[in-house]
Amino acid sequence: MTPALPFPHPAPLRAGQVSLVGAGPGDPDLLTLKALRRLAEADVVLYDLLVAEEILALVNKRARLVCVGKRASRHTLPQQDINQLLLREAQAGWRVVRLKGGDPLLFGRGGEELAALLAAGIEVEVVPGITAAVGAAAAAGIPLTHRDCAQGVSLVTGHRRDGASGLDWAAHSGSEQTVVVYMGLGEAASIASALQANGRSGSTPVAIIEQATTPRQRVLRCTLATLADCVARDCPQPPALLVIGKVVALAASWQRQAEGCLVD
Template identity: 50%
Template sequence: MKPPFPRTGCVYLVGAGPGDAELMTLRAVRLLRQADVVVYDNLVSKDVLDFVPPEAERIYAGKRRNEHTLRQEQINALLVKLAQEGKQVVRLKGGDPFIFGRGGEELQTLAAHGVAFEVVPGVTAASGVSSYAGIPLTHRDYAQSCLFVTGHLKDGTADLDWPSLVRLHQTVVIYMGLGGLPEICHQMMAHGADPALPIAVVQDGSLSTQRVVTGTLATMPERVKQAGLKSPCLTIIGEVVKLHDSLAWFTPAMAVTAT
């Protein structure tokens, strides 16, 4: 069988999925178990890190809103340095590294320095969290398209393409949008969205601490505040949210559903 690692240093950009370790790919688990160094993000769960052997070096490079352990430029340089030392490096990111994970930026730096790399995709938060919340992203009766957007842009604003977010028969999934939720709801209604449009915010999706709060564009900011939701959260907007009550199958230790 072909060995998983080459003889020279290499960086493996690995998606850890939305949180539940059993949603990781076999390739991801195999690489974690044989890594020299694992550079991991804030959204990587403890259960996922349990696959890392004790002898492997662990480097936390997590980012929270306005709180960065390492700047992105420092992470890029670190990956290059570790690989040039001949180490097998797993760069572990929550969800999928190519969907709002800055994976492309990191690979550009590796490519510029001639560092070998491989990408191992993961279950992105949109599909993993929505599945665990019992909310199909598409449905013939409700949504024929799905739009992924980030609620936290590079400059810290949430200046989104609002007209594209209010189209009919569409599901909108917002990553990292908890802090800007009042403004997002306000702007969508200001651009023509129905104030009664259903919306769900899911905290800790796929984990035992998962919580789901549902409401409408008009009521959601206050309901999220009352529920005390904390990041990481994923926001799902669209008529498909109506299906949550009947399709929710996952029973975590804590669950909050407001209707």
């Protein structure tokens, strides 16, 4: 049951409207209240592989659930077909939820879906979600910024569109910058080389956070110089993020201190 809140409920989802909803990084408790409302109101929910079972269990029991796949390059449906399906469901007058992992407009081609729907005159809303970088950092106790050692944070993708040129790593190589790489496991070795070639020290701390915010979360720690070996040895599996920067060591030092307090 949706709790009573001291502010008005948003207007319910209308027939023929599409809600692009962020499901957050995995933990169902990280869904927004608005996302929960939309899941309860939907007639049809088109969801990605990354959306957790526990979140799908919160969908209106009378709604149709359609898996449209999508994990890095393993698309169950090509993007064009997903756009067309969304369009058809909305034009048929259903209340449509497009449920995407994390935030719907970060690294998930949500922008392309939004553009296609708007171009066809469909009414669309966006319900933001907690993106994986923010959820994973919180779950691992890593502050993405800290005034002593990280003035900013960049969210980048390690997965390049076919034929696209590489990222401008020089722009992400400041020693006081945290870099979070989505979909970067397969390219970990080349990302580590590129950052070092652009002046980032080999001793820069790295955390690999796998299945963040779920009961299966695993955090591996290494440095830019040892990242490739760490991936080869410990075989982290997607979904995973690379968090690169001094904040990783800072968080580890706080954790050691806390453990020391417990032992004392």
